[in-house]
Amino acid sequence: MSHPSIVFDPYGEPRPAGTSHRMLDDLRERYPAFRSEAGHGFWVLTRHEDILAAYQDVASHSSRAISVMDPNPPHQWIPIMLDPPEHTAWRRLLRPLFTPARAAAMEGAIRHRCIELIEGLADKGSCDFVADFTRRFPTTVFLEFMGLPTDRLEEFLEWEYAILHPPSSGEGRVEAMGKVAACFQELIAERRADPRDDLVSAAIAFEPDGRPVTDGELLQLCVLLFMAGLDTVTAQLSYSFWHLARHDADRARIVTDPEIIPDAVEELLRAYSLVLPARKLTVDAEVHGCPMRAGDMLMLPLMMANRDPRAFRDPQTVDFDRRPNRHIAFGAGPHRCLGAHLARLELRVALEEWHRRIPDYRIPDGAQPMEHASLVLGLDTLPLTWSV
Numbered sequence: 162m163s164h165p166s167i168v169f170d171p172y173g174e175p176r177p178a179g180t181s182h183r184m185l186d187d188l189r190e191r192y193p194a195f196r197s198e199a200g201h202g203f204w205v206l207t208r209h210e211d212i213l214a215a216y217q218d219v220a221s222h223s224s225r226a227i228s229v230m231d232p233n234p235p236h237q238w239i240p241i242m243l244d245p246p247e248h249t250a251w252r253r254l255l256r257p258l259f260t261p262a263r264a265a266a267m268e269g270a271i272r273h274r275c276i277e278l279i280e281g282l283a284d285k286g287s288c289d290f291v292a293d294f295t296r297r298f299p300t301t302v303f304l305e306f307m308g309l310p311t312d313r314l315e316e317f318l319e320w321e322y323a324i325l326h327p328p329s330s331g332e333g334r335v336e337a338m339g340k341v342a343a344c345f346q347e348l349i350a351e352r353r354a355d356p357r358d359d360l361v362s363a364a365i366a367f368e369p370d371g372r373p374v375t376d377g378e379l380l381q382l383c384v385l386l387f388m389a390g391l392d393t394v395t396a397q398l399s400y401s402f403w404h405l406a407r408h409d410a411d412r413a414r415i416v417t418d419p420e421i422i423p424d425a426v427e428e429l430l431r432a433y434s435l436v437l438p439a440r441k442l443t444v445d446a447e448v449h450g451c452p453m454r455a456g457d458m459l460m461l462p463l464m465m466a467n468r469d470p471r472a473f474r475d476p477q478t479v480d481f482d483r484r485p486n487r488h489i490a491f492g493a494g495p496h497r498c499l500g501a502h503l504a505r506l507e508l509r510v511a512l513e514e515w516h517r518r519i520p521d522y523r524i525p526d527g528a529q530p531m532e533h534a535s536l537v538l539g540l541d542t543l544p545l546t547w548s549v
Contacts, residue, residue, distance in 0.1 A: 164451040165195035169205065171437055171460075171534045172230060178403055178530040181538050182433065182464055186477065189465045194449040203229035203439065203458040204451055207465045209472035209489075211448065215440065215461050216493040219245055222440035222459065224496060228536050229439045229458045238385035239378055241496060247369075248495060254367045255382075255499055258360055264502040267306070271507060274301045275514045283518050283549075287525070290543040291399050294515075296321070299394035299507055306503075307386065308359025309348065325392045326533060326541070338384075345383040349376055360386070390500060393436065394507050396539030400433035401426075401508070402515075403543055404479060406524050411479060416520040419513060425481045426508045431488035432479045434464040435538040438492070463490055464538070522547040 169188065171181070188195070189207035196204050206212050215222050223244050226232050237243065240251035257263070278298055282288045296318055304311050323337035348361055356362040364382060367374040405412040414421055439460045446453045453459065467488045468476040474483075491498035498504070524530065528544045 164449075165192045167195055167197060168199055169195070169197035170199035171462075172199075173534065175531045175533050175541055178400075178532045178540055178543075181532060181534050182468065185462055185465050186468055189469060192449075194451045196451060197229075197460075200230045201232055201458065203232075203460055204448075204453050205460045205462070206448065207462070207469075209466040209469040212461045212463075212466040213489060213493050215459065216489070216496065219248075219495055221442060221444045221446065223443050224248070224440060226441040226458060227438055229437075229460050232441065232458050236384070237381055238388070239382040240499075241385055241389070245495065250369050252495070252499070254364075254369065258363055259499045259502060261502045264506045267302075267503070268506060268510065270305060271302055272510050272514065274298065274305075275510050279515055279518050286549040287544070287546040290402055290545050291395070291540050292542075294511075295395045295398040295402075295543075296391075298398070298511060299391055302394075302503075302507060303387070303390050306360055306390075307348070307383070308352065308357055308361055309344075321387075321391050324388070325535065325537075341384065341387055342380060345380055345387075346376070348383070349379045386500075389498075390503075392537050392539060394504055396435045396537050397430065397433065397504070397508060398511055399540035399543050400435065400538075401429040401512070402545070403524075403530055403540060404429060404433065406522055406543075406545060408479065411481065412516075412521075414481065415512060416516050419516070421481050422509055422512050423505075424483075424486075425512065426505060427486050427488065428479055428481050428483055430490035430508075431467045431473070431483075431486060432477070434462075434467045434488070434490040436463050436490075436492070437534070437536055437538070438463070463492065519547050 193208050193211065194204065194206050196202065206215060224242050225244060226234055227242060240248050240255060243251060275298055278294055282293055288294065297314065300317050300321065301311055301314060304313065304317065320337045320341050323333040352362045352365055356365065361379065361383065364379055365374065405415065415425055437460060439458050442453055442455050442457050442459055444455050467473070467490060470476050491501040522545045525544055525546045530543045531541045533539060533541050
């Protein structure tokens with residue numbers, strides 16, 4: 162049986178905001194599965210039912226490689242790139258650091274940082290929301306979570322941008338990764354000598370498989386938290402405010418009825434899911450006529466699942482009253498995002514505090530917010546303006 166084969170490159174050049182979600186919606190309705198000849202070649206599942214099943218079947222879908230463009234990565238970020246039983250052991254160790262209670266204990270500090278940033282912008286009447294708020298807010302939270310001084314914010318922002326948004330040549334990415342690794346190696350050494358109340362100090366006490374944790378394992382954990390904890394919240398905030406700047410009724414409802422904000426967070430997570438994870442197949446399989454082989458890479462786009470009309474009524478409409486809303490924006494199965502509680506808290510606080518101070522804003526006439534795609538979709542720019 163022949164199978165669809167197209168040149169689908171999710172990691173192309175920057176494009177107008179919203180292009181990627183529309184493109185993936187179109188592909189899902191044309192093909193339940195297909196092969197892309199981009200890069201090394203990979204398969205894509207497009208429907209909610211199949212994507213969810215793949216995430217839950219960890220025996221056949223290895224997390225040793227999580228990007229279709231990097232099928233044989235030299236690194237092994239912990240715990241996201243581990244398979245059971247190693248993954249199970251690490252999740253058990255990490256889970257107490259990411260509970261709802263732990264996130265709630267951070268709310269005061271997170272809210273303070275958020276208010277500080279917004280009040281620094283409110284009187285200006287305009288900003289680039291991405292550069293001036295969404296990159297700075299989660300990065301500040303991350304520094305405090307890890308036990309790093311917040312006066313290193315500018316340094317981390319520079320590294321983050323070089324790693325997550327390099328030019329097509331890749332120039333600067335390796336150098337920035339080296340600086341991040343050196344920073345965390347120094348932090349690990351400091352915390353071994355002088356433990357404090359932060360994540361790295363807690364992780365130093367871990368005993369995977371009953372043995373002391375190694376510096377190499379701690380480094381892979383820190384790098385994962387850096388990569389996963391910064392870009393995802395930044396990107397989700399960017400898409401959320403891009404939507405609200407263009408939909409006056411939704412924005413007005415958040416302003417007049419802030420109790421709806423937790424539901425709004427969930428619906429915006431569903432409608433603008435942004436991670437393009439992959440798995441490496443460990444067995445041969447045929448799915449919708451596609452002859453997949455062990456060792457092949459398989460992309461499982463969360464936004465394709467969460468905008469599938471087979472699983473969600475009128476999925477392209479943002480509806481804060483959607484019931485039920487069983488989205489998988491944080492993934493599914495054993496690898497479901499550990500940081501979901503903290504991410505939800507950051508998103509909720511940002512929506513609450515911004516709309517208290519800047520309730521009415523819009524994208525300036527003629528401005529074109531742009532998005533990029535890599536392992537995570539996100540906006541490069543989001544110009545906003547408001548009356549002072």
